[in-house]
Amino acid sequence: MVDLIVFLTLLALGYFFGRLAESRHYRSIIRREKALARIPAIASKIPSPDLHPQQTVLVTGSVVISVDYFKRFLAGLRNLVGGRLKSYESLVDRARREAILRMKDQARIKGASLVFNVKLETSSISQGRRENSIGSVEVLAYGTAFIN
């Protein structure tokens, strides 16, 4: 009985705080994406020959984000029947966009006009002990900033 109460409390906490955190994060992502839209992040390898940067510098941005208890429970249920894990999709989406934003922010501080050859690297941070408890992802975005 006590176990059940603890479980339901965790579920409710995860639901409310997780939703709050996610919507707040998305709002901030959208706001900053607009502000940094003037620094494009380009994935191509070879810069066009008419670009003559004064200086190039490696910029990186990384973030570790965790899912909440409710979403993890939902994902556990989803594992039984299979299908899309929407709750995890939004997690990696948030992490990627945040990492790119942090990279662009570093580029902005250094006075760059664009970021070339952007690569994204995702890894899961395991919590140990229990298996399949991948609760958080780390995303690293890196690229070469061109400073004119």
Add this chain to the structure above:
Amino acid sequence: MLLTNLEIVPGQRIVKHLGLVQGSSVRAKHVGRDFMAGLKNIFGGELKGYTELLQESRQEAVDRMQEQARAVGANAVLNIRFSTSSVTAGAAELFAYGTAVVLES
């Protein structure tokens, strides 16, 4: 020293190719951070302690790579790549590698 993840440097010629250089660092998190992360796993959200930890150790990997490049006499490292792997539970390896070259000055 110039560090970049492009394969060429616009406007500069590569004079000498010195091969692959690499640097890595394995870090474990401490208990305090672990505890906070456990809480965050209920509420969801960014794990700031981990972000910082990984950034620090990535910087260390880059520093080691740079040291190696300096030792072979390079003045630039091109085509840098990062990779992460978890070696054991609770520890992560951050790895950086690239091609050491001498650029025309």
